[in-house]
Amino acid sequence: MSSPKAAAKAAPKAARKPAPAISAEPSKSEKAAFLKAMMEGIKPGSLAAQKSAAKKEPGARLLGKVPKTKASPAPKAAAAKPARTSAKKAEGAPKVEILRKISGAAGVARTPESERAFALAKELEAALADGKLDLIQPPAMQALMGALCKVYSANEDSGNRYPILAGRAAVTGTDVMIVCGALLKAVDLQVFELGMWQSWAGR
Amino acid sequence: MAEQFVSKASEFKDGDRQIIRLGEQEIGIFKHEGKFYAYSNFCLHQGGPACEGLTIAGVKEHLREDKTSAGLYFDEASMHFVCPWHGYEYDMFTGEQVADRKLKLKKYEIVQKGDEVYVVA
Numbered sequence: 001m002s003s004p005k006a007a008a009k010a011a012p013k014a015a016r017k018p019a020p021a022i023s024a025e026p027s028k029s030e031k032a033a034f035l036k037a038m039m040e041g042i043k044p045g046s047l048a049a050q051k052s053a054a055k056k057e058p059g060a061r062l063l064g065k066v067p068k069t070k071a072s073p074a075p076k077a078a079a080a081k082p083a084r085t086s087a088k089k090a091e092g093a094p095k096v097e098i099l100r101k102i103s104g105a106a107g108v109a110r111t112p113e114s115e116r117a118f119a120l121a122k123e124l125e126a127a128l129a130d131g132k133l134d135l136i137q138p139p140a141m142q143a144l145m146g147a148l149c150k151v152y153s154a155n156e157d158s159g160n161r162y163p164i165l166a167g168r169a170a171v172t173g174t175d176v177m178i179v180c181g182a183l184l185k186a187v188d189l190q191v192f193e194l195g196m197w198q199s200w201a202g203r
Numbered sequence: 204m205a206e207q208f209v210s211k212a213s214e215f216k217d218g219d220r221q222i223i224r225l226g227e228q229e230i231g232i233f234k235h236e237g238k239f240y241a242y243s244n245f246c247l248h249q250g251g252p253a254c255e256g257l258t259i260a261g262v263k264e265h266l267r268e269d270k271t272s273a274g275l276y277f278d279e280a281s282m283h284f285v286c287p288w289h290g291y292e293y294d295m296f297t298g299e300q301v302a303d304r305k306l307k308l309k310k311y312e313i314v315q316k317g318d319e320v321y322v323v324a
Contacts, residue, residue, distance in 0.1 A: 096207045096322070097224040102255065104218020104234075125276055129265050172274055 149183070206314055206321040213318055215239075222255060225324050230311055231255065232322065235282055235295055241311035241322055242298045251288030253308060258284045258295070 026034070110118070127135040136144070152164060165171060184194060197203070209223060215234040222244055223230050229244035231254020246253035261281035265273035282295040292301040293308055300306035312323040 095225060096209050098210070098221055099224055099229070100222040100255070102220040102222070104216065104220065104258070129273070129276070166277070170275075170277070175274070 204323050206323055209320045209322050211318050212315055212320050215320065220254060223322070225322065228324065230322060230324070232313065233284070233295060239313035239315065239320065240295055241313050242293070243309040246286040246288060246291050247300060247306050247308065248286065248289055248291045251286045253286040253291065253293060254284060256285040256287035258282060261301070
């Protein structure tokens with residue numbers, strides 16, 4: 001007598017179908033069908049043809065543009081024609097794949113004031129290179145430096161923060177120390193006061 | 204060598220770059236001051252994406268007569284691009300590595316036909 005539990009276990013086993021045997025080699029008919037498909041290439045109107053067309057024309061929807069080829073009752077002739085036309089199209093089609101587009105910083109439009117500032121900076125740098133240190137007279141330098149301090153500070157306060165120099169190589173460390181020291185002296189500030197303010201203000 | 208369509212010229216603004224794949228090659232195409240330059244995107248150092256890094260004017264140094272330094276400056280006449288992996292710096296006009304001009308990135312010719320840009324590869 002078998003128990004009900006054993007019967008329940010045995011039932012699904014009996015209901016299971018034997019797994020299909022995996023043959024190591026395809027049959028002759030399968031091989032012939034595969035070879036035939038390889039020789040024929042992509043059949044017009046098939047899903048493969050639609051996918052191929054969609055790749056060539058990314059804008060075209062999958063079921064929209066299928067290469068139009070006449071269906072012929074003779075399979076060999078029909079397969080040969082579309083293969084040649086698709087090969088011709090592939091020759092003319094771009095093979096380039098765009099991986100990335102990187103926008104340049106030059107895309108930012110410069111205001112006329114910025115252009116004038118660039119021109120002045122260039123002129124000053126050129127004069128310095130030629131050894132002309134007095135291109136800008138002291139009152140003009142003072143006015144320019146004062147205006148630059150105010151504009152940069154106002155931008156910083158309003159949240160429009162950006163590095164004050166274009167890069168580390170733009171000026172030397174000595175230049176920076178000389179100018180910072182002169183600015184602090186001009187407004188009667190000591191270096192420790194700057195340090196205190198920076199620590200209080202979290203700058 | 205065949206011309207391969209890349210893009211519309213109007214899609215390239217000055218300073219823009221495009222990285223394209225052409226077969227097994229990756230090419231970086233630059234537009235700088237109205238001219239196109241194209242180089243292999245594989246850095247000569249360790250194969251990094253050479254054309255995808257910073258573009259920066261060449262840094263030069265003013266020297267006084269006694270050969271002491273009068274400061275560094277950006278030379279806007281020369282433009283470099285820098286591989287983002289280890290900082291190999293290349294001349295945008297020639298593809299030469301700036302520190303050793305014997306090393307050169309492979310250069311590709313760019314042909315512009317009307318509003319269309321082609322790379323010759």
